[in-house]
Amino acid sequence: MTTVPSAQFLASKKQKSFFSLPAPPGYVAGVGRGATGFTTRSDIGPARDDTDITDDRHAHPMKKKKEDEEGGVSGGGAPERDEEEDLNEANYDEFTGYGGSLFSKDPYDKDDAEADAIYNAVDNRLDEKRREYREERSKKVLEKYRQERPKIQQQFSDLKRGLADVGDDEWKAIPEVGDARNRSKRLPRYEKFTPVPDNVLARAAGATELAPALDAREQKYGGMETPMGGLATPDLDLRKVGEARNTLMGMRLSQVSDSVSGQTVVDPKGYLTDLQSMIPTVGGDIQDIKKARLLLKSVRETNPGHPPAWIASARLEEVTGKVQAARNIIQKGCEACPKSEDIWLEATRLQPPELAKSVIAQASIELPSSVRIWGKAADLEVDPKKKRNVYRRALERIPNSVRLWKEAVEMEDPDDARILLSRAVECCPASTELWLALARLETYQNAKIVINKATQSIPTDRQIFIAGAKLEETQGKLEEAQAAELMAQGREEEALKLMASSQDHLKRVSKIIALSLTALTRKGVEINRELWLKDAVEVEKSGATITCQAIVHQIIEQGIEVEDRKHAWIEDADTFIASGAYECARAVYAHALQVFPNKKSLWNKSAMLEKNHGSREAFESTLEQAVANCPRVETLWLMLAKSKWMAGDIAGSRSVLSKAFQANPNSEEIWLAAVKLESENSEDQRARLLLQKARTSAPTARVMMKSAKLEWALNDLPRALEIVKDGLASYPQDAKLWMMRGQLLELMDKRQEAREAYGEATRKCPDSAPLWLLSSRLEEKAKNPTRARAILEGARMKNPKKAEIWLEAVRLELRSGNKNSAEVLMSKALQEIPDSGILWAEAIFMVERAARKTKSVDALKKCEHDPHVLLAVSKLFWTERKIAKAREWFMRAVRLDPDLGDIWAYLYKFEQQYGAEEEQRDVLKKCAEAEPRHGEEWTKVSKNIRNYRKKTAEILPMVADAVKVPE
Known part of the structure; x- marks a missing residue:
């Protein structure tokens, strides 16, 4: 017979054990024994808004099933009743309502899954479209963040590179890191604090009672009570201490939270609204504004006649956004201070335009x-x-105001302005500006009268005298132009009269300036040289060139010591050139050359001024005067001959050189200039005869070299070799003659003789790096790299500071395929010559591409102003396709050393690849003007005997084609 379990037994089976039940709300373990509890942020939870989903850790109370009151299982197990809905407020959720989801009874079928898949696909598609923009934006934000807060390894990268310069002594001098802390005061890195058990605290409290058994014995035998018994605290309640701590903690937490759910007191929506309502122009705190308002109010009340107090108060209210209050305050200020300009102007500014007129009228x-x-x-x-x-009403009240007269005149037409100015100079006779303005509006005759009256009214102002000189120059130039027109019309008599009159006007200019200096000195006015020279610059900019030159001529010797004149005048001319006042500079040189007609430096500077900022005719005229005064200066003759040659006047250039021969019969420079003139104009026989005469009258090493080079260019190698031998017999220490001998022997296939010639040359001229390089390359061409290395090794021993020899040794190893040896040699070379630009330029492209930028930074630190390094950096930007930066660095290198032809060649090739035709023509033109002569790649083409007669504009494209594009 089956026994049916009772309801009490089933209830006991469903009931959980005591230790598995959740703790009641507010329960603190051990609080009954005096333990203290505490609450952390994780117990409270994050701050939440009213619309947030409730925290799962604080779940709603579970719904209770109401069983049948008449017996749950009795009667053969009758079915339970349907659950009743719990409408308690605590069971309400804003999203799910009462008792759970509205769709809990609706099954999730295939249609729902398909819809979710479609929506997910749409979301993914939209996310892919925005991904590129989002990634780019995040990349920019990250780059900006890295720039503002770089990594530690980036901040110390320069210091790491600096460790390479630390020597052994400095490393040894670094002290050992010691432990200087007090060991007794050290604390362990991690400390653990364990709460003390309650029984320990109780035992400690009992220990302060001084033995209760002793007290009992004393009472029994009539002894005294314990003297320190009053200090014992047997009634200490540790639970109250814990509650106090909980209260203090709750007070602190209440400052940031108003409930256990963690909702913050700050309303985010209202906070944003408050931020939008704030005036961003308020710089200080609201308390500071209140203090300022009170202080200004106190100032206004104590001293109501102080206008700045009213103005400051109004501006304070304006800044805080209370414009109407500011207007009221400034209105009261106008009543309190009616005689203050500033307060009326401030009131006008604060008022709207329609009311500002009434305020300004008052x-x-x-x-x-x-x-x-x-x-x-x-x-x-x-x-x-x-x-x-x-303005007219104002001038009736204030007729002596220059400012009002000027502004009123600017409003009028020229005819009315002339009338106003006539009245203005009567009311303001001390205003130079009004007198000069009136003179500019009058005719020549009336302007002279105006200026004469101005000099009587203001006899101490130099501007009036300068204006008179400019008036004469203007009239003279006008009559000169009219005379030219009359001459073109055939009216010669009238033209000659006007020409004579114009010359009279121009002559009066210098007289007026001279008289002005005399008159000002008589009146006691100090003649300030600097001010007059500045006036000369301003006069030149206005177009009065004769007046500015007259000022310079009259003032140039003022305040200058006799022995310092030349130096001071050169400085004045340089200052004028720097400011663009070339006529003033010409006047300085003209006056200086009158005083020092035999100074070649003055003639040279004057000629260069005309060459750079004048015409060819003026340049040649200056040089003709120069050679007439300094016939023994070869440079001036050569400049004049070259100018005529470049202009196409070959006969004039020959005439100049013949005169130069007469003045300097044995001058090497003039002989060679004449030879160059004839040879480049294909007059080879005339050039040979000139060189033959030069070898007889002035047999220098350079003349011998030029003679051999001419024969070499004419393909007469035996004659050239014979001339070289004759030259070496007289000048055995000349390295260029030895180089020509070796090269000629190589061309004649006499390799052994060339080897012997180079060997003898290096013994005679051990300091010449090109000789060592030619000797090494000869062995390398003969497939004897070991011998070439030995030659370069000997060259380095005798010339340890010659960077060209080190560079050739490195390149020899690279050409032989020994990259490791080349890197070792380069390291030794940079240690030996750390400031060599050509070595650093080669080292930049020897390293891997990723390390080139760092190498270039090191090179710039060592050789900041070396053109080879700048060229290497330019090529580095070229390889990285940074076109703008590459062009900028190319131009920087060109400005630093325009004589280095390799820079021009790479720049021209760069412009051929990335620039327009106009930029290529500009580079070609500037290179032709600079006439570069040096550079490794440049000399390979320019020194080639086949390009003997080619000019710079022809050589540049050839060098550009020969150089390699960096990779």
């Missing part, structure tokens, strides 16, 4: 003699006619 009544108020009144008017009326 101000003009209170202050009828204020120029600023009348000017403000005119500014408020938009109609020119009303503005004009305001």
Whole structure:
């Protein structure tokens, strides 16, 4: 017989054990024994808004099933009743409502899954479209963050590179890191604090009672009570201490939270609204504004007649956004201080345009003699006619105001302005500007009268005298132009009269300047040389060149010691050239050459001024005067001959050189210039005869070299070799003759003789790096790299500081395929010559591509102003396709050393690849003007005997084709 379990037994089976039940709300373990509890942020939870989903850790109470009151299982197990819905407020959720989801009874079928898949696909598609923009934006944000907060390894990268310069002594001098801390005061890195058990605390409290058994014995035998018994605290309640701590913790937490759910007191929506309502122009705290307002109020009340207090108060209110309050304050200020210009102007500024006119009108009544108020009144008017009326009314009240007269004149037409200025100079006779303005509007005769009256009214102003000189120059140039027109029309008599009159006017210019200096000195005016020279620059910029030159001629010797004149005048000319006043500089040199006609430096500077900023005719005229005064200066003759040659005047150039021969019969420079003139004009026989005469009259090493080079160019190698031998017999220490001998022997296939020639040359000229390089390359061509290395090794021993020899040794190893040996040699070379630009330029492209930028930074630190390094950096930017930076660095290198032809060649090739035709023509033109002569790649083409007669503009494209594009 089956026994049916009772309801009490089933209930006991469903009931959980005590230790598995959740703790009741607010329970603190051990609080009954005096333990203290604490609450952390993880117990409270994050801050939440009213609309957030509830925290799962604080779940709603579970719904209780109501069983049948008449017996749950009795009667054969009757079915349970349907669950009743729990409408308790605690069971309500804003999203799911009462008792769970609205769709809990609705099954999730295939249609729902398909819809979710479609929506997910749409979301993914939209996310892919925005991904590129999002990634780019995040990359920019990250780059900006890295720039503002670089990594530690980036901050110390320069210091790491600097460790390479630390020597052994410095490394040894670094002290050992010691432990200087007090060991007794050290704390362990991690400390653990364990709460003390309650029984320990109770035992400690009992220990302070001084043995209760002893007290009992003393009472029994009539002894005294324990003397320190009052200090014992047997009634200490540790539970109250814990509660106090909980209260303190709750007070602290209440400052940031208002409930256990963790919702913050700050309302985010209202906070944003408050931020939008704030005035961003308020710089300080609201308390500071209140203090300032109180202080300004105190100042206004104690001293109501102080205008700055009213103005400051109004501006404070304006800054805080209370414009109407500011207007009220400034209005009261106008009543308290009616005679203050500043307060009326401030009131006008604060008022809207329609009310500002009434305020300024009241101000003009209170202050009828204020120029600023009348000017403000005119500014408020938009109609020119009303503005004009305001100025005229103001001039009736203030007729001696220069500012009002000037502004009124600017509003008028030229005819009316002339009338106004006539009245203005009567009212303001001490104003130079008004006199000069009137003179500019008058005719020549009336202008002379005006200037004469101005000199009587203001006899101490130099500007009036300068204006008179400019007036004469203007009239003279005008008559000169009219004379030219009459001459073109065939009216010669009238033209000659006008020409004579114009010359009279131009002669008066210097007289007026001289008289002005005399008159000013008589009046006691100090003649300030600097001010007069500045006036000369301004006069030249206005177009009066004769007046500026007259000023320079008259003032140039003022305040200069006799022995310092030349140096001071050269400085003045350089200053004028730097400011673009070339006529003033010409005047300085003209006066200096009158005083020092035999100074070649002055003639040279004057000629260069005309070459750079003048015409060819003026340049040649200056040089002709120079050679007439300094016939023994070869440079001036050569400059004149070259100028005529470049202009196509070959006969004139020959004539100049013949005169130079007469003045300097044995000059090597003039002989060679004549030879170059004939040879480059294909007059080879004339050039040979000139060189033959030169070898007889002036047999220098250079003359011998040029003679051999001419024969070499004419393909007469035996004759050239014979001339070289004759030259070496007289000049055995000349390295260029030895180089020519070796090269000629190589061309004649006499390799052994060339080897012997180079060997003898290196013994005679051990300091010549090109000789060692030619000797090494000869062995390398003969497939004997070991011998070439030995030659370069000997060269380095005798010339340890010659960077060209080190560079050739490195390149020899690279050409032989020994990259490791080349790197070792380069390291030794940079240690031996750390400031060599050509070595650093080669080292940049020897390393891997990723390390080139770092190498270039090191090179710039060592050789910041070396053109080879700048060229290497330019090529580095070229390889990285940074076109703008590459062009910038190319131009920087060109400006640093325009004589280095390799820079021009690479720049031209760069412009051929990335630039326009105009930029290529510009590079070609500037290179032709610079005439470069040096550079490894440049000399390979320019020194080639086949290009003997080619000019710079022809050589540049050839070198550009020969150089390699960096990779």
